[in-house]
Amino acid sequence: MHKVWLLLLPGFLLLDIIRVLAVFKATNAALRRTRGKLVGYDVRLASATGGQALSSSGVALSTRALPHRLVGRASTLFIGGEPDPDPAGPAGVRHLREWLSRNRRRLSRCAVLGARALLPRAPDVHAVRRQRRAAPPAPRRGQRADLPAACTKAHGWRVIEPDQGENLALSWIAEDRGAAFADMLAARLAGSRSRRYGMPRRRRVPIEPPTSDARIGTLHLWIAAHLQENLSVARLAQKVHMSTRSFARFYERATGLSPGRSVQQFRLDAACRLLETSPLPLKTIAGQCGYGSQEVMRRAFVRDLQMTPREYRRRLATMKGAGVA
DSSP states (O other): OEEEEEOOOOOOOOOHHHHHHHHHHHHHHHHHHSSSSSSSSEEEEEEOEOOOOOOSOEEEEEEEOOOOOOOOSSSSEEEESOSSSSSTTTTTTHHHHHHEEEEGGEEEEEEEEOOOOGGGOOOOOOHHHHHHHHHSSSSOOOOOOOOOOOTTTTTTTEOOOTTTTHHHHHHHHHHHHHHHHHHHHHHHHHSSSOOOTTTOOSSSSSOOOOOSOOHHHHHHHHHOOOTTTTHHHHHHHHHHTTHHHHHHHHHHHHHHSSSHHHHHHHHHHHHHHHHHHHOOHHHHHHHHOOOOSSHHHHHHHHHHHHSSSHHHHHHHHHHHHHHHT
16 A cells, blocks of 8 residues: 655644545545455555644644655655744754655655645755765765755655645645546545646536445545446446346436436546646547547547637637636
């Protein structure tokens, strides 16, 4: 399982931590239902010394001590709060920077809310060149060159503002599981997704959040994770252990849409999301969303949105440039 470390420093924002935890908890529950085995994320609350970590609201959360060295596969790190004023203290800037330097190879992505002092400093390009010219021979294999810290962007650090914890976690889920899965997950969460996570877009036939029947919600999550496959009505019926005819009636009663129309909408939504958030070619997007070809995707866009995918991407770029989206 992928480890997610939530490092709580003094004065962390409780609401953002709760929302991050809610996203990963919902993700794990959804993956267990759709895959039937233990997969997903191992989320751990940590602090410099362990014990109770006090939030800005005065509520304390129980944490484990941050391990000296991370083990296992790549981990995700989210830091909330501010380092201790004493730089040499257990939660001080010096101690935490040493920990980050020691474990940076194990961290696949990092984000901070408040703790900007821990961000890697961008190197002076000219200083780097001078250091390289004066540097001793290249280090042997397994040794690290003594160069300035890489810039923030190169290490994948993200700086977020208050009330963006849920959006940050959803964006990570989208990276790992696909935009369609993250969209379905966002629809199941109590809070609404903000514009920072997803751009608003037109829908001709919206798919509402899952009904009270848990089978529909589980099926929707499975569809979102398998868009590239053949999603015939017969196959969907098998997932809920019904005959094709009974399933079609059951699904339409529960959602107001036919199974085939819902699948079309899932694919359209996933394609819109990729057009909004990635520079992928249209042919690649069509393949990832389960369209037989780029032309099939184009026809779907014209039918439901009255514009081609290329026009959709161009209009979105115009909106962003004008500060509308």
